[in-house]
Amino acid sequence: MKLEQATEENLSILINGIADRLNLVNRSIMQPEDYHLDNYNDIKFLYDHIESKGQLSVSEIEAFIQELANFRK
Template sequence: MDLSTPNRENLEYMINYLADNLQVVNRGLMAPEDYDLQYYDQIKEMYDMVQMKGQLSVSEIQAVVSELGKFRKPVE
């Protein structure tokens, strides 16, 4: 999959990958539709880091989940 192009499908793929690899129990916190394409590059950086690193410590998982929370669309 070519993730170099910012589009909805790629964003959804990365969010789902991160949710799986970060072992997020409450998947509602990482619903792909809650993330805006304007943050594509930042989310891609986190995706690349998690993919490259493989195994993350508990504190690293918490940090990534916290950082991803900053890119969620505001609740209306």
């Protein structure tokens, strides 16, 4: 999967992938349309970091969610 290009489709893949990896129950807090394409590289960095980690602690999950909240519209 090529995620290097900043497109709406790739942004959607990143956001949904992060939500899956964080095991979010309330997916409404992470809708792809709530994020600017301008922040694609930052969101991609978070996605890559989350994907590279094994098990995530509760505090790590909370930190990732808080960081993503900074990129919401």
